[in-house]
Amino acid sequence: MLNMLWPTFIIGSIFYGIFCGDLNKLNTSIMSGAQDAITTCLTLLGSMCLWSGVMSIAEKTKFINNISKIISPIVNFLFPELKENKxxxxxxxxxxxxxxxxxxxxxxxxxxxxxxxxxxINKNKKELSDSMAMLILLNTASLQLIPTTVIAIRSSLGSQNPTNIIVPVWIATLVAAIVGVTSVKLFIKLGRKKK
Amino acid sequence: MQVINYISNIAMPLILLIILMHGLIEKQKVFDLFLEGASEGIKITLRIFPTLIGLFVAISMLKDSGIIDFITNLLSPGLDLINFPKEIMPLALLRPISGNASIAIATNIMKTFGVDSNLGIIAATLMGATETTIYTIAVYTSSVKITKTRFVLIAGLLADIAGILTSVAVCRFLSNGFS
Structure with a gap:
């Protein structure tokens, strides 16, 4: 994907800069862009390490296992197809x-x-099953409790309160997930009617 | 507003506490585990480093050449209609496609308009609330060699649009609380 996007961005900006924009500004932005990347990466480094460290504790203990039990009613609702497939x-x-x-x-x-x-257990090996569609959707929904990367960027830019976006993020993620899950369920229903 | 800020503030320490307590109860060497993961974090950051340099340059060129302003101005009649901030549009368009490109553009927005400004907060919320939908679908479907993806892309993009619009609305609604 980036093999297409990246050159398009650069070539597009150069053409636009030459014909209708500001070439001076374009020149400075080429160098400052690279510098910005360094500062962002260096400031990200600290919090990335911290969270990977903390999360590796969660990974090596039975933490994930224990929490999985709590969400089992949700899983049952989202994946009715799977019934007894524990x-x-x-x-x-x-x-x-x-x-x-x-x-x-x-x-x-x-x-x-x-x-x-x-x-x-998929009947048609070339087509996504209902459960597969739901699983993919859940993974595109960014159900993240602590949006660590954004918080790290915010604090690297000197925010007064880098974590105050957490609740807004929860609300937006939840709405997105509900819309996503509902549309998957609807599409599944519609597909059945057609048959 | 204060309650929301309080929850936002306590979320991170609370998760730290729960994970650490869990580790201690299981009698694990928590600091050794932490070190293991932290050095993994260095590797991850170094891995995205070159990508970010390339993308930061491309994004700042897009911005400073004036082409982003040109495109957003083209779209602005439609965006004004639904009261969507046009400065956020480039991020909304890139977010489902590339994670690193959207990090670059979100950082650029936060820097240009101020990290604690309304636009900066909207950009950050949008980043946290959505995923690189198209990439994720590609990884998951290709792992089992499936080409017929049915409605997954539409459902994923619908969820993204909902997440994006909600981010804008929630941040506007709470804007009095942030300052």
């Missing part, structure tokens, strides 16, 4: 909990493992 349900809950905790690194492997198990 193994897949457990994989899905662990993926959700890892997402909620912001454990991007372990969420993806857990999610892909669940995808794999779902594919095994």
């Amino acid at each position: 193994k897949i349900k457990k994989e899905i809950s662990m993926n959700m909990v890892a997402n909620i905790l912001g454990l991007g690194n372990s969420a993806t492997p857990l999610g892909l493992k669940a995808m794999d198990s779902l594919q095994k």
Whole structure:
């Protein structure tokens, strides 16, 4: 994706700069952009390490396992297809909990493992099953309790109160997730009617 | 407003506390585990470092050449209609496509308009509340070699639009509390 976007951005800006924009400004922005990246990365480094550290405690203990049990009613509601398939349900809950905790690194492997198990019981191997669609949607929904990266960026830019976006983020994520889940459920229903 | 700020402030320490207590109850060597993860964090940051340099340059060029203003002005009649801040539009467009590009553009917005300004807070909330939908769908479907994705993209994008609009609305509503 970036192999297309990146050159488009640069070539587009150069053409626009030459014909209708400000070439002086463009020149300074080429150098300052690279510098900004360094300052952002360096300030991100601290909080990235801190959170990876804390989260590795959550990963190595039974923390994720224990929390997964709490969300099992939600999983039952979202994945009615799976009924008694406890193994897949457990994989899905662990993926959700890892997402909620912001454990991007372990969420993806857990999610892909669940995808794999779902594919095994999928009737049409070329098409996503209902449960697979729901699982993907949940992973695009950014159900994160602490948006660490944004908080780190905010504090690197000298915000007075970097964490005060947490509740607004929760509200927006929740609305997005509800809209997403509802539309998946609706699409599934509509698809059944057609058949 | 104060309650919301309080919850926002207590969320991070509380999670730290719960995880640490959990580790101690299980009699784990929590500091060793922490160190392990922290050095992993260095690797992750170094891995995205070159990507961010490339993207920061591209984004600041887009901004300073004036092309972003040109595009947002083109879109502004429609955006004004739904009362959507046009400065946020570039971020909203890029967010589902590329995570790192949206980090670059969100940082740029927070810097240009002020990190604690209304626009800065909207940009941050939007970043936290949405995911790189298109990339995630690609990873998940290709892992099981499925090409028929049915309605997933539409549902994911609908969720993103809802998240984006809610971010703007919530931040506007709470704007008195932030200052």
